[in-house]
Amino acid sequence: MNILQEKEYFGLLQNSKSVIYVETKNSSIDQFIVNRILKSNKIGEIFSPFFFHPSLSIKDNFNFHCISSGISEEVFDNEFLSIIKNLPRLPKQKCDQNLWDFVAIITFFKAIKGLKILNYFPFPDNSTRFKSLSSNIEIKKLSNIVKQISEENKYVFFTDSLPVKAQYFEQYLVFKEQEFNGCYNDFNEFRTRVT
């Protein structure tokens, strides 16, 4: 059921965990599609695979975002900080992919003050990529922090497919390219609409 008009949803995006489902001919949802839908690029910060500079180490990227956002390291968990502290200075290519993504997303949620926009989220799930989680204690700890963050925080998730854990979101907006097509507050109705 459409519960909102186009002009009303921007306000709600700030205060709820939302999915924006985009029916698009493009192969993926990029920055341009996000900006066209939000009508502005200043409404929030997007989490992209380049949120962390791929040629720098995790520790350097973490320090960079802490300084640029003006946040103290104290806002992070001690467990998280001790993991970061012991990491070698290696670029993305030589790092564990899960480790890289988890630290990046945790940093993103703490460092970004405005609306948090994601078109990519390293949700720990049962896919092949996350199978190694049980063998590495540090990555497992980080994955738990990521799970906690995804449950506790408000953010907007852009997708062109039914996202993993979509049922945990509070509202679902549908767009055809950049045109608003409907808004749902019930996952089942949303699923019926998009499948």
Added chain:
Amino acid sequence: MHTLTKTSNRILSLILLNFSSMSSNGNMAISYRGIYINFGIIWNTFSPLIIVYAISYIFSIGLRGARGLFDIEYFVFIFLFWINLSTLVQTLLAREINNNFFKFKSYGNILFISIAHIFTSLLQALARFLFTILLIYFFGIEIKLMTLAIGFFLICAFAVLFSYLLKFLFVDSQVFINFTNFFMQALFFASNIIFPITIMPEPLKSYLLFNPIVHINEFLRESYSGIYGGFVDLNYVGLFLLFLFVTCIFVTLMRLELIYKMK
């Protein structure tokens, strides 16, 4: 006040990013029994000194038994200042702004990135300068600290304003970057870095004196040699820097769209 803090935080973080990028080159890393040491920043900062010291030494001792052309105590600094200038100009121009990392960030604009890069290069230039002074002092050679400090300050001021101006005028144009690299090499020979202005032929001499770097180099050379040719005019250098400064402000205002450019 809040905006100022935010801006300074962003510039500070970009400086950190510049230094981190230097150590990201895995070729300068040593990994031994779990200990990982990266010499990237040290190598990037001090590697230009190898060529500076080598050329200065060759020119000071001379070849095939001939007497050296210059005294090493001032030539090394004239050459070092030139290397600092060309490094700053070339690296600032080569710094690409619209890459994947910056385009998603609201502060990935030309002003912040240029300022951060200038500060990074200046810190490196200062480290090279101080290291060379210590080295000269270690060998027991006379140091005219005030003269060198003035030379360093003036060349750095010129390098900052000149590179900032070029960056704002031509942004990431590859053609212009190549042209500038060629121009900088030509300028090396068309200035008084190797040969003093006093031995230049007359028509060339009067043209070269339009270049403020010639005055600064000659100031250093005269202070050390005690032979005054009457060509040095630091007032001209000051006025030239003032002109560059005003032009930089003007160009910044003309190119505000680059600063406020949408992500």
